Amino acid sequence: MSLKNTINSGEIASCPAFTGFMKVWILALLFAASTALVQAAPNVLFIAVDDLRPEMGCYGASHMQTPNLDRLAGSGVLFERAYCQVAVCNPSRNSVLSGFRPETTTILANNKFLRPTLPDVVTLPQHFKNNGYTSISLGKIFHHSSVEPGDDPQSWSEPSWYHGEPYRHWFSKESEDFIKRMKKLPKDKQPRLIRPMPYEASPEPDDVYPDGQTALKAIETLQRLKSEGKPFFLGVGFVKPHLPFTCPQKYWDLYPEDSIRMPDNSTPGKDVPAPALHDLYELRSYGGIPAKGDLDQPTALKLIRSYRACVSFMDAQLGRVIAELDRLGLRENTIIVLWGDHGYHLGEQGLFTKMTNFELGTRVPLMVSAPGMKAAGERSRALVELVDLYPTLADLAGLPISEKLEGKSFAPLLNTPKRPWKKAAFSEYLRRGPEGYKGRSIRTDRWRYTEWKNPKGMEAGTELYDHKADPQETVNLAALPEHAKVIQVLSNQIKKGWKAALPKE
Numbered sequence: 001m002s003l004k005n006t007i008n009s010g011e012i013a014s015c016p017a018f019t020g021f022m023k024v025w026i027l028a029l030l031f032a033a034s035t036a037l038v039q040a041a042p043n044v045l046f047i048a049v050d051d052l053r054p055e056m057g058c059y060g061a062s063h064m065q066t067p068n069l070d071r072l073a074g075s076g077v078l079f080e081r082a083y084c085q086v087a088v089c090n091p092s093r094n095s096v097l098s099g100f101r102p103e104t105t106t107i108l109a110n111n112k113f114l115r116p117t118l119p120d121v122v123t124l125p126q127h128f129k130n131n132g133y134t135s136i137s138l139g140k141i142f143h144h145s146s147v148e149p150g151d152d153p154q155s156w157s158e159p160s161w162y163h164g165e166p167y168r169h170w171f172s173k174e175s176e177d178f179i180k181r182m183k184k185l186p187k188d189k190q191p192r193l194i195r196p197m198p199y200e201a202s203p204e205p206d207d208v209y210p211d212g213q214t215a216l217k218a219i220e221t222l223q224r225l226k227s228e229g230k231p232f233f234l235g236v237g238f239v240k241p242h243l244p245f246t247c248p249q250k251y252w253d254l255y256p257e258d259s260i261r262m263p264d265n266s267t268p269g270k271d272v273p274a275p276a277l278h279d280l281y282e283l284r285s286y287g288g289i290p291a292k293g294d295l296d297q298p299t300a301l302k303l304i305r306s307y308r309a310c311v312s313f314m315d316a317q318l319g320r321v322i323a324e325l326d327r328l329g330l331r332e333n334t335i336i337v338l339w340g341d342h343g344y345h346l347g348e349q350g351l352f353t354k355m356t357n358f359e360l361g362t363r364v365p366l367m368v369s370a371p372g373m374k375a376a377g378e379r380s381r382a383l384v385e386l387v388d389l390y391p392t393l394a395d396l397a398g399l400p401i402s403e404k405l406e407g408k409s410f411a412p413l414l415n416t417p418k419r420p421w422k423k424a425a426f427s428e429y430l431r432r433g434p435e436g437y438k439g440r441s442i443r444t445d446r447w448r449y450t451e452w453k454n455p456k457g458m459e460a461g462t463e464l465y466d467h468k469a470d471p472q473e474t475v476n477l478a479a480l481p482e483h484a485k486v487i488q489v490l491s492n493q494i495k496k497g498w499k500a501a502l503p504k505e
Contacts, residue, residue: 041231042371042397043334044128045325048141048235049314050089050242051354052340054080054365056311065254065312068319069367072338076369077414078379083425083443084386087342087354087361089242090143092386096339097123097142097155099390099405101426101498108430108438110143115152122402124390125155128233131399136221137161139214139237161217163210169246171202178287198286199306200246206316209247211238215317219324226328236321240314241344243353244286245306247313252305254312260305262297263348264472271476272349273461275437275452282353294350304346333371335396339386340364348472355429357441357450358473359465362427370396373414380417383425383443384410408502424493424501437461442494448473449490462487 056066058073059080085095086102090110095102098121102108107117114121122130129135137160142151144162151160170176175196182194206212218236225232240247268277283289289299318338325331343361345351354361364386369376388407395401395409412419424444431437437460441450446468452461462478464487477483493501 040333041132043225043231043330044133044233044393044397045321045334045336046125046141046233046235046393047318047321047336047338048093048139048237049338049340049365050140050237050239051342051344052241052311052314052365053344053346053360054082054340054363055308056315056365058367059365063255063259064308066315068315068322069338069365072318072322072336072369073367074377076336076367076373076377077375077417079366079368079384079410079413080379080381081425081443082339082364082366082384082386083362083427084340084342084364085427087356087427087429089341092341093141093143096341096386096389097125097152099124099387099402099407101387101406102428104406108428109432114142115154123152123155124393125233125235126152127390127394127399128397129155129157131397133157133231133233134225134228135233135235136225137235137237138217138221139163139211139235140239141235141237163213163217169209169244170196170200171204171208171246172200175200195244195286197288198244198283199302200244201249201252201306201309202246203249206248206313209240209313211240211314211317214238215320218321222321222324222328222330226330238314238317241307241310243282245303245310247306247310251309251313251316255305255308257301257305260301262300262304263346265349265474266300266347268350269474269476271479273452273463273476275431275435275439275461276356276358276450276463277349277351278355278431280352282355295352300347300352303352307344307346335371335393336369337367337389337393339366339389341386357427357429357439357463359443359448359467359471360473361429362425362441362443368392368414370411370414375413375415375417378417380413382410382413382417382419382421383445384413384422385425406498421503422501423503424498426494426498426501435460440494442490444490444493447486447490449478449487449494451491451494464490 055061056064056069058070058078084092086092086108091102091107094105094107094114098105125135134157137151137156178196179194207216284291342354343363344354345360348360385407388410391401391405391407391409392411395411424442427441429439436455437452439450439452448465450463454460463476464478464483465473466477
């Protein structure tokens with residue numbers, strides 16, 4: 001016999017015990033529903049890697065030992081043609097984190113700060129924080145010397161964590177002796193930065209290095225965030241493979257000395273204008289590197305080997321963080337994005353480090369894994385830009401997307417990687433020094449075109465590379481009459497700007 005047959009509706013309504021039970025039951029349902037909604041909001045693991053170029057196993061570099069990067073790429077979409085807006089740390093990161101291009105931020109070097117320049121900016125992590133997320137910064141997310149103290153306080157739910165002191169890059173007696181010698185010099189004779197050799201292998205464990213400490217802190221933070229139960233935006237920034245290329249010996253051992261070769265295009269390309277090149281000034285701030293002239297081949301080969309070792313060292317730290325995310329059961333509801341802040345030269349075009357508008361300077365690694373995506377394990381050749389990360393992550397998390405942002409959400413590519421997309425990606429670089437040459441570069445499906453101008457707006461050099469015939473950018477075609485029409489079209493595209501290159505809805 002049912003409850004309905006024994007008690008009529010009036011009796012139910014007048015029964016205090018039953019009414020109390022119903023109130024508790026309804027409140028419990030509401031609480032459960034609200035908890036489910038909170039848990040449904042996806043977490044974001046935002047992994048920034050300093051000076052990482054797209055040279056790893058998942059990008060076709062079979063000589064690289066990068067198992068964790070490769071696994072991450074296999075769980076998401078790997079973007080084969082992703083580009084930074086400026087090929088140097090601070091401007092690139094400020095563009096990513098603000099959602100604005102360099103023309104808007106006006107930040108083109110490492111000596112200008114985001115918040116004083118754009119005091120009302122709502123950064124990417126700040127946007128998540130404003131929408132109920134716990135936002136945390138570990139390691140290098142903002143360029144650590146570009147804001148005071150060390151990061152942008154408005155962006156984070158708690159003070160950002162940076163390994164800071166005590167930490168070291170060098171451990172050998174040779175390096176310690178070099179530092180002692182430099183410190184004994186009169187102040188006016190000391191170099192601006194006291195730096196030993198730009199590479200070192202040591203028997204020390206991973207955790208004495210900054211990235212090892214960042215991995216440990218990330219593991220500890222994930223455990224805390226799991227217990228708190230709120231959605232989070234966790235920025236984890238690894239500093240390797242940034243100079244100095246120092247890491248434990250075991251990672252050097254992955255790349256035997258006799259396996260290292262100079263790149264095929266180890267000299268500047270034909271007819272490349274002077275503003276397109278630089279004098280290796282970042283590298284020359286380290287001990288053992290000549291103040292002028294070319295590097296000798298043994299030094300160049302050692303730089304290549306040590307860079308690769310540092311990539312594998314960073315890969316191991318990444319693996320520890322992802323493994324903890326999996327162990328805690330957070331992976332299924334976490335968006336993971338890994339990006340490099342710009343490209344890198346390792347002897348190509350006669351250059352080392354970044355700071356160019358070449359393909360090697362501007363092309364970056366980018367991979368995104370998101371809950372519910374349909375194209376996990378696939379690759380996309382769509383032209384995407386780092387400035388697109390802000391609207392993309394907001395889109396994936398279901399947050400509002402400001403119309404002021406200067407990127408485009410590429411979330412649709414996570415389901416359909418081969419769909420038509422942007423017509424072009426845009427980068428620029430400002431040369432330091434009295435000349436102040438500024439280069440604006442555009443990458444289309446086939447071409448890279450760059451215009452260099454002096455501060456008065458007068459032409460200082462033009463570059464055109466055909467990536468169908470010359471992917472290493474060894475021959476500048478800009479002066480050839482048969483390419484005049486192509487140059488006119490590409491120059492007009494630069495003038496029209498990024499909005500004209502956006503995909504049709």
